[in-house]
Amino acid sequence: MDFNDTPEEAAYRAEVRKWLDANAKRKASKKDTLEALSGTDALQRAKDWQRKKAEAGFACITWPKEYGGQGGTSIQSVIYSQEEANYLVPTGFYDIGLGMCIPTVLAWGTEEHKARYVGPAIRGEEIWCQLFSEPAGGSDVAGLRTRAEKDGDEWVINGQKVWTSGAHYCDYGIVVVRTDPTVPKHKGLTMFIVDMKSPGVEVRPIRQMSGEANFNEVFFTDVRVPDSDRLGQPGDGWKVALTTLMNERLAVGGGGGADWSELVDLARDAELADGPAINNGAVRERIAQWYVETQGLKYTKFRTLTALSKGQTPGPESSISKIVSAPKMQELGSFAMDLQDIGGIIRDRDISAQNATFQNQWFGGAGYRIAGGTDEILRNIVAERVLGLPQDIRVDKNVPFNEMPKGK
Amino acid sequence: MDFNDTPEEAAYRAEVRKWLDANAKRKASKKDTLEALSGTDALQRAKDWQRKKAEAGFACITWPKEYGGQGGTSIQSVIYSQEEANYLVPTGFYDIGLGMCIPTVLAWGTEEHKARYVGPAIRGEEIWCQLFSEPAGGSDVAGLRTRAEKDGDEWVINGQKVWTSGAHYCDYGIVVVRTDPTVPKHKGLTMFIVDMKSPGVEVRPIRQMSGEANFNEVFFTDVRVPDSDRLGQPGDGWKVALTTLMNERLAVGGGGGADWSELVDLARDAELADGPAINNGAVRERIAQWYVETQGLKYTKFRTLTALSKGQTPGPESSISKIVSAPKMQELGSFAMDLQDIGGIIRDRDISAQNATFQNQWFGGAGYRIAGGTDEILRNIVAERVLGLPQDIRVDKNVPFNEMPKGK
């Protein structure tokens, strides 16, 4: 039991590090990250970086060589990510496309699709988004209402998607729509590749409670998609979407943000009415609790990586990361605000402790508990797929979609 | 807003107090209670006391005069209970009979039943128990399997009941049984009065995890009950049982046991490795939390009493008391054991802090969270009956009982 690389892994890591040293700047502090990601040229810098990675053979390491990948191992991919995280490089723009969309194209697309789309995506020339969620859908992803009707060799899409990250700068998307409302809901769906610049596609930012706008609504009005851009057969949409969602589950991270260490720093500085916060047993209890949770998740990931390195596929166990870290994000933010007493309401980065990171986290945590699977849905997943408990009674299993009760 | 009696209430309270002073000994300390209840003659003393109360007009104060009650108000009944609680009198033996069974007889019995059973129950001559729960039933009370078959003017009962308090000293019981297994489960039940001394009734104590035996299993083997001892019509059993259960909800108390005050005492005495427990903020946090919960329940009860005194009927809100106090009982016991560190495992009353009250409470809390409605069922009740949320999907609504999936 050790964290050391095997000789092969070590050699690969050295190679990666050498290349990164030659092509990127090493991070000096935590703050560096934020600065690297901000600015109006962030997208262009991300595209440049992705191209560079692809040229050097560090993009999409595990994908087949024939489509532009490296045919490498999962652990090589992990090693690259671990190392890259130490450098000041633009990230984020490609997570969904390369993490979820293109894997779905690889699994379900025709040879033509793969030849056309995979290469440019790897080289960063085309960015992809995922169009699944709908206002009426939410946790019930399959309950979607956006519809497509066949018209000759084309399909005509009408409806609305929500919570689409990056829709405004993306070139392509994968969209799941209802093509047959007369069969039970999981059976009437079909998946398409859609050109985001098509006429009739309108993208509007969604402003979140916190004031930021990281997501979009996407409206489809008579958007025409050639039948040749269908992924899978008509009616297979749910199965195709599951491929995407499985990849999402793997891609979802720990949520980030301030953790026990930042709380220790704060508690050292904060004065409660009866003395320094760090001396208060209730504060110390929370530091201990959040340390234990963070470490537990960290070493769970190491266990998963070990399984990966032995060729195993991680299962729905990875849901536990978000089950633990999402409420922690919210609660830790909230508790840290308590330590600042009345002043905890201040959200000005120049005044509030640690640049208002706790206040922002308290806002963000409320969203993170919902995005990509609510606390409740993730517990269902663990209970059903890990522990083998039965699904809740499903009234929607055999009912035609257009006869199902829907509420407002 | 005040806690004072109205003049009428004050006069009644004075009368009660005068009678209690003349007939019982005032409690000097908390310990007195335990001693008053122990001993082999406890039952006889309880009978004597009940008779005395009935003679003085303080038993079953709200019941109609024609059947031996006093025709008094709810608030008079509460005042009597409040005052009686300050005296060393035997309690407990009559709670179920007078709190749940006889109210059901009054609501559903024939004139003959009322004439025959109510008077002796009030005077304490006959004690009653309630026979509803079954091994396969649990939270699903209506899922019971004990059956009764008609044989001439009699019914023949076979089956098993569990969690029956006092079955070994009771004279009568009310028992709900299945008389028609071919209709959906709530519709095939019937309620009977059963003589607990009948041939074929066998009572066995149930030993609890804590080592005590406060409940019984009751086995029915060809027990014959005359049709005249039926309460309500055949098939009405569930409605009759609901009357009983509604009365139970009102009767369930706060669970008792050690609370924040005992925890303060313990924390003063207990030495943690880094100092006295009372100085630890995590300990202080819990003292505050449990104080707040206990006081909240206490004043909720005062609000209920105020409603009672205005002639209103308390509803399912009273479920909150057990939702809060049952987990508190378990957690407070557990935390107090933590304060005793390694020594917290000792359960010897002569060595363990406060006579091992915390250890016993930690055992008892596990049972209290289940008995008379689990944490989960009580939340369902609040959600459905107070907040008007829909029932969970019921697969058992229209299925004949003998065709329903049952598991082991």
Add this chain to the structure above:
Amino acid sequence: MNFDFSDDQKMLKEQVSKFLSDKCGYDVVRRVLESDELYAEDVWKGLVEMGLTGTAIPEEYGGLGLGALELCVVAEELGRVAAPVPFSSSVFLATEAIKLAGSEAQKQKYLPKLAAGEIIGTLAMAEGTNAPSPRTVKASLKGGKLTGTKMPVPDGEIADIAVVLVNTGGSGDKALSLAIVELNGSGISKEQLKTIDPTRGHAALKFDGAAAELMGAEGEGWDLVRRVLDGAAVWTAFEQVGGAETAMWMARDYALERYAFGRQIGSYQAIKHKLADMYVKIELARSNSYYGAMMLNDNGAELIEAAAAARISATQAYIYAAQENIQTHGGIGYTWEANTQFFYRRAKLLALSLGSQLYWRERLVTQLEARNAA
């Protein structure tokens, strides 16, 4: 036994409720959130016209001469609609501080104007992100001149007067005193702060030798301000209970109208039990608040415990209800357009405004220790 509000009090509650549901809908809260308005002046004027700013001010000072209980019912209704008005600053804090600590002259000077809504008052305690206490308050009063920075001060930009917690150099708990200062004089600069809840404005007030006068005895400031906070805690608990109930019913209504997997989401136990837990917490908070109200009204011996219990349980109930209301709504509940955010913001603001739970727990347990020893 009559552990309930009187019919007159309930009627007052009804009046306030009616006014607010007419005049202070979500549109008003949103207007203040999204604009540069510092408060809903229209709503405030209406409250003033109803005489509510003078509810608990004696008639001799121009008030209605009612008691603490009447303020409780008003507070609950203000909380229910998340009203963006300076009621708590002016009424629960400034007015009560003057009633408690003011000289006869100070009372004569300020209470009638506060009662009539001619001026708005506030209490300036905090100095940044530490809990105000004799160890952290540095603003000083010397020779009638106030120097230092107070922030966040609720309604600091719109307030006409402030009661200020100042350091007058005594030792230990005697370091602090109260001062009263008119905020329109010289030597004062105000700066609006960015906070988690822009529907209730907070400012940084910088005093550079501003004219101020001592209120109450020198060295008694810490004791006085804690007594003011005890009362404010009870009223704020009602405000919190009101807000928590709105959040709970909002979640419940959404759980009835929203379908997932072909069923109302309110039929799933995860949602049902969440809502049941909201209800339980709110009921505990309401009951503790009632007791706090009684102690406050009767100046009862258990006021400190009762106020702390009310504050702690109301804070927990509101935080939980507001947070899980968003969770019940799912994605839509996290958007700017949703009204859920008003309660999320306000719940946390109120949780901190009179000092966090850490302060109140400590105040409670110190008192319980003393009581248990006795």
Add this chain to the structure above:
Amino acid sequence: MNFDFSDDQKMLKEQVSKFLSDKCGYDVVRRVLESDELYAEDVWKGLVEMGLTGTAIPEEYGGLGLGALELCVVAEELGRVAAPVPFSSSVFLATEAIKLAGSEAQKQKYLPKLAAGEIIGTLAMAEGTNAPSPRTVKASLKGGKLTGTKMPVPDGEIADIAVVLVNTGGSGDKALSLAIVELNGSGISKEQLKTIDPTRGHAALKFDGAAAELMGAEGEGWDLVRRVLDGAAVWTAFEQVGGAETAMWMARDYALERYAFGRQIGSYQAIKHKLADMYVKIELARSNSYYGAMMLNDNGAELIEAAAAARISATQAYIYAAQENIQTHGGIGYTWEANTQFFYRRAKLLALSLGSQLYWRERLVTQLEARNAA
């Protein structure tokens, strides 16, 4: 990266598992619970025969010469069946204390016998219901004579030797030392204690001038015993994870077979989410335990944090799983006949046996403070 046990270690685990599932079923646990037996001597003998008592004892002292990781897999399997044997007392505590602090002569004298299972050892720290510390330990060692009362001492009635935490009169943390005492000598009386878990016997040991000898340097007892506890915490965490998993699967199986309202109770979210929470807690505990194992095996720089994290999360996982296993079972789960009780008792015993969470949190955070400052 290889954050997993080796194939050899997994094979050992398999062997132990097979032995225990054959020889240490619930019937054995119940037999010890309901009889006067102090431990399952048959199971113990089997473990001794497999050489497990000598797992981490060097070969020169008659052990198998394996390491900390092998003890981890053994501990997990013992925990899984709630084995009623003195393994933790003798192996995790006494043996390790002697390995850490014993003189060469002491090692020569005791380790071979411990390895061979000829004697059972224990560690006597506590003196009643306060946490053992330099401020509370009063038992004294003077001139080779031990005086005082230790309780509860795990397996105190059956142990042949005890490592005892004694007060040797130094100041502050230097007040304490370790002593080793043979329990069959004179000046010792033993009394079985009534505890929450009779399947693991505990005694009060009264020493009245019993012969004892210092182990390790005088004044180093507090430091030494805490280091022993760090190691024991890691092994016990595996024991706790094993027990927690049994409780979880017991609850899960019952949730599948029990019907209410015509459905498996495992189809209700209240039960599903409860079980999911068990799983999450257990996974966190397992992962922290793995890291603790690695630090222990490598004598790593983060041993204290890793041990504390393993202990805290494993304690929380086991307590939760054991408690909610009963709740999932409902009434039947609270009866004497149910096997749920074994885990409820054992979870709490193990939660307290090496000091409660309050001790471990403090140990952890003190370390984190130091690290964060650095």
